Amino acid sequence: MSLKPWKVLESSYFRPRLRLDKVELPNGKFLDATIFELSSWANILALTKDHEVVLIKQYRHGVQKVLWEIPGGVVEDGEVPLEGVKRELLEETGYSAAEFIQVGALYPNPAFQTNTMYCFLALDAEKVTGQSLDDGEDIEVHLIPLKELVEMTKRGDFPHALQVAALFHALAYLEKP
Numbered sequence: 645m646s647l648k649p650w651k652v653l654e655s656s657y658f659r660p661r662l663r664l665d666k667v668e669l670p671n672g673k674f675l676d677a678t679i680f681e682l683s684s685w686a687n688i689l690a691l692t693k694d695h696e697v698v699l700i701k702q703y704r705h706g707v708q709k710v711l712w713e714i715p716g717g718v719v720e721d722g723e724v725p726l727e728g729v730k731r732e733l734l735e736e737t738g739y740s741a742a743e744f745i746q747v748g749a750l751y752p753n754p755a756f757q758t759n760t761m762y763c764f765l766a767l768d769a770e771k772v773t774g775q776s777l778d779d780g781e782d783i784e785v786h787l788i789p790l791k792e793l794v795e796m797t798k799r800g801d802f803p804h805a806l807q808v809a810a811l812f813h814a815l816a817y818l819e820k821p
Contacts, residue, residue: 650677678756686729686762687716687807689814690739690769696787698739698769703782704804712786712802714810715739725762733766735776737785741766748813752806763810765817790820 650667653674657663661681668674690698703710715736719728726744733739748763777783788796796802797811 650675680757682752682757682759683721684719684725684760684762685717686719686725686732686764687714687810688729688733688744688764688766689714689811690733690737690741690766691790692769692787695790697790697793698733698737699786699788699793700736701784701786711804712796713804714807716807716810719762726764729762729764733769734773735778736781736783738771738773738775739766739769739785740772741770742768745817747817748810750806750809750813761806761810763813765814 648670650665650669652665652667654666655663663679663681665677665679666674667677692698698715700713700715701710702713715733716729717732717736719725720731723731726746730740730744733741743766745765745767746762747765750761750763751757752759752761775783775785793802793811794815797808802808802811
């Protein structure tokens, strides 16, 4: 038996980018599926020449905590992921890099989100300017040795699941899982 996609019978929006699909399953049953049509985003593990990671700390209202993260954000309409991640790294941290490598592309939650998260690694990152933050951003920049970030992740101090996935992709590329 092969798996088959669900048949969409009707779609309606109850907020922009928030869709309700009435679907028929392959077994003949019916279901309402909520879909978030989110923009793609890109994250970047930026390493300096000294193998320090450019990390950020910022408040995340969903969990109401200040979290350690790697830089990243939404890929704007008409922007390719590489352009988006370079822009986000520069805006959030003031850093740029000599080399940018896409190390992965993931679906954040394919059960009800339509977007892709692109994972990048930057090598030889260096500070080239000040931050240029959006109105809703308050971000601290820190340099942490790569080994310490791995230890932070093991301890639960780097708890954002999608960012841990991006870290894994970067480490696998560097052959340091």
